[in-house]
Amino acid sequence: MPAISFQSVSKIYKTPKGSFQALHEVSFDIQRGEFFGLLGPNGAGKTSLISILAGLSRATTGQVKVLGHDVQKDYAAARRAIGVVPQELVFDPFFTVRECLRIQSGYFGVKKNDAWIDELLVNLGLTDKANSNLRQLSGGMKRRVLVAQALVHKPPVIVLDEPTAGVDVELRQSLWQFIARLNKEGSTVLLTTHYLEEAEALCSRVAMLKTGRVVALANTSELLKNASSNVLRFKIDSELPKELLGKARITGRIVQFPAHDANEIEQYLAAVRQAGLVAQDVEIRKADLEDVFLDVMAEKQGAVV
Secondary structure: OOOOEEEEEEEEEEEEEEEEEEEEEEEEEEEOOEEEEEEEOOOOOOOHHHHHOOOOOOOOEEEEEEEOOOOOHHHHHOOOOOOEEEOOOOOEEEEEEHHHHHHHHOOOOOOHHHHHHHHHHHHHOOOOHOOHHHOOOOOHHHHHHHHHHHOOOOOOOOEEEEEHHHHHHHHHHHHHHHHHHHHHHOOOOOOOOOOOHHHHHOEEEEEEEEEEEEEEEEEEEHHHHHHOEEEEEEOOOOOOOHHHHHEEEEEOOEEEEOOOOOHHHHHHHHHHHHHHOEEEEEEEOOHHHHHHHHHHHHHHOOEEO
C-alpha cells in the first residue's frame, strides 16, 4: 500500500470569466519511506495538488489516498496520518510557542507529549523561544513553529510545501538534518521546493508538473544520468552576441551553455572571443537537477517515466 496515491486527479476552478483547469488527470504513487520531490514552475499545479491531499480542497475528479484512507470519504484517518507545512505563515498571535504546540497536539487527541515537544524545539532551534508569544517572532522563527506544528502528532507522512522559502541558511541546514533523520526512521516525505539543489540532495524520486500535467516521473539519479549534456560555465562583463543569447542561461555575469562534447565547448568559446569578450573562471560541470528541470520544462508535453 502506497503512503500517498494520486489517481487521475483533475481540478477545475470556476471563475467569473469561465473556468480554469489547474490539474489534468494527475496519477502517481509515493511509496512508504520515500523522500519524494514535487517540482514545477509557479502555476504548475503543485499547491492545488497539496491542497487536495491535505483536505483543504476537493478534486473535481479522481481520488487521493493517504495510507489507504481516502482524503474525502475517510478524512479523519487521512488527516491524522499527515503533517503539512504550508507555504503561508499562518499563526495564532495569542499563544506562546509551547502553548501552540500543545493545542495542535490536542487537535489530534495527543496528550502528555511534552518530551516530544521539547525534542522538536531543540531540533528546530526554538528552545529559547518556547515561552515567547508568536507575535514576537521573526518570519524565520514563525516558519520553524509551522514545521513543529506539522510534526507534533508524529505523522507517518510529512508534506513540506516550500518549507525553506525566505528563511536563513541556518534553518535550512537544521531543518533538513532533522527531516532526513525522520525519513531514515521510516517517515514518508513529500517536498515541494524551488531550491532544486535541495531536491537533488534529498529526494530519491521526483515528479515534475507543467500546466497541471506530470511531464517527468523518475528516480533523481536516472534523470541526472540521462541528462543530455554537460554544462559550460563562465563569467563575462558584457552582453553576449545575439546569436548566442537564445542558447545561454544567464544569471548576472554568469553564463551557462549546454555542451555535448569538446567541439561544442570550443565553438562557444570561439564565438565569445570573436565578439571581443573575455570568458573568466571557465569551468565544465555535470548537468544538475536544475539543468534537467529547465530541459523538461522546455520540451513539448509528454511524460518522461
